[in-house]
Amino acid sequence: MKRLGLCVMAVAVGGFGQSGALPSTPNAADSKEILRRAPLALLALVLYPIVWLLLLPFRIVGIAVHGVLALVWAVVTLPARLLSAPFRLV
Secondary structure, eight states: OHHHHHHHHHHHTTSSOSSOOOOSSOOHHHHHHHHHHHHHHHHHHHHHHHHHHHHHHHHHHHHHHHHHHHHHHHHHHHHHHHHTOTTOOO
């Protein structure tokens, strides 16, 4: 389990280094690297909901357009569906 934690730490700080070997213990450079990347992670956490809210109108328009196109398709294919129905009256 400790080795898995070190793998996660190595990936979080940018890889396994030149040799490709897993570092045995985290050092001060690892914690500095994490602290250097923390503002970017916090910025992403703050911006994600804002971007989601900005894109929400496009999602609503997409749902409405999909509904209109489905209605048009149903109207266009209605005669063929009625003619091929198994319960025809003629």
